[in-house]
Amino acid sequence: MTTNRVWRTLSAFNSSIRRWAPLPLKNTQRQVRQVPKPLTITSWNVDALSSRPVARARHILSHILEGQRSSDIIFLQEVNLDVRASILNDPRVRSAFLTTDAEDQTAFAGVPFATMTLLSSARFASSLDSQEEGETEGGEKLELGRVFRVILPSKYGRDGLCVEIVLPTATDRVLRLINVHLDSLWDTLPYRAQQLEMLADVLHEPGCSGGIIAGDFNAVTAEDQELLEKNGLVDAWLALHGWGNLDAATWGVGVGRRDGRGPRRLDKVAMVGLEACKMEVLRPGVIELPIPKGESINSPWSDHCGLRCTFTI
Template structure:
């Protein structure tokens, strides 16, 4: 059985030109972009790791020189609170207004209603690739899903491969993975081409609740192996660290925690429970961790509020303020390290 699993992984890696750890269960899918002519989202082609042609050289050199950093926002958008579509619109509006401009967006807990709003957002239609575009269908038995967005202004068209990896989960969750190929040097080689480096991006929503035995060690280990097999990359999302042992899982798996790397010990970096409304103490639920990258900055994006019209039985109509999410978002800036990590 182990031999069959290794063989399957080798075939997938070769066919998709995507390095994968042995035993990985990967389901490849398509990127999607909006077709203005036909007014619909459609599948985009997938790029492979190459060098930029001479015709691309000037554009790639400019990107490598003028904008060497990549900017990622991750946000658990909370599927269960009222007005999921309006809350998502507020989160997107805030995210797209940030400076410097965001290149990568990871969303977790995207409900069907919020998903449909995402697909209708004019700015998203104009400027972003989506990992999924069938908002009417969520994974079997799920009330929400994860979605990755890539900026068309920043990444080559089409992007690299995108796929999901199943790992042990009590909630049938997975890791949403993709590779992008970015300029690794501003100076072209003698063939007149700019080399591209593989950058792996992994969007996660790890299992919830303090259930024993914990499956977080296996989930984080799976993600770390995925990053190391690519040589460099970032994992971000809702890590749900609710057990004492979870505090060291990132470090124990050879990943660098962006918050720990850059922020002092006096700033706990709480992204959940800070409003005092939860029955549990505040915690740093959401994290960004890297391999083979240099983290330049990481900051918390506090949610705003929208008005929710209420009509309670026996009471007059009134206005209630609803937070965009019960989570804060995270924005992280990074660039390629001087060397990629050698896979173990």
């Protein structure tokens, strides 16, 4: 299946000029002798539609970045323009991450929110970095390739944000990291089926040795649960925990709903050619939100939980 793509770039914060600068790519023949240590990805739908999205997103980002469990790869969904600005202005992001969508606001045109991907500059490098700059404690940095958005059939203007990683043992092959927010609600199952088929095809293209599709799959129906296996994708959570784990839900957790809908596993990590070795659900904390009459209530950072998954190449 042919896919249409919008080519994008990764950016690093340049402290000398005080702005984000795109990282151009050039062909290299760098050979990495070591397969790097495992990588950790965290994916989180930050909930653009509830009150105080910037404050809530800051709490989520702090939860991901702080302590000894920071992630090498961060996938964020439902990022609106204000949240995007907050992320790009965050000193922790500027000092330690490469990011998509810093060059312009193209991905946010005509939609209320979009996806963003952050990559640790301690683990990843553009192909312009020198061999010496690429050395890290656990081996050399992984080299990054192209960045693009896969245009999808969608009721809501959704796409798949893809970043390529050059394989350390074969520089003519890549892995692909695809950040997704598939179409929402029950009536868009046909869209989700097409979207996942197209994205899985991207991982099976010649020259690609697999990768990850992660994010908000909006898997609200029984049919959604079958789409991963149908498209040759491994559900990382099921591979590690099976069907019986009671802590699998990522949406509607601990919240009573008027419509009676209970918790669901809407968010997923799907893999091809990689192996998950650890995975957990990250529960949101609470933030104080003002309500009329000068009072306040405690509300979760997001209506979604996050997912953290460690995998090996």
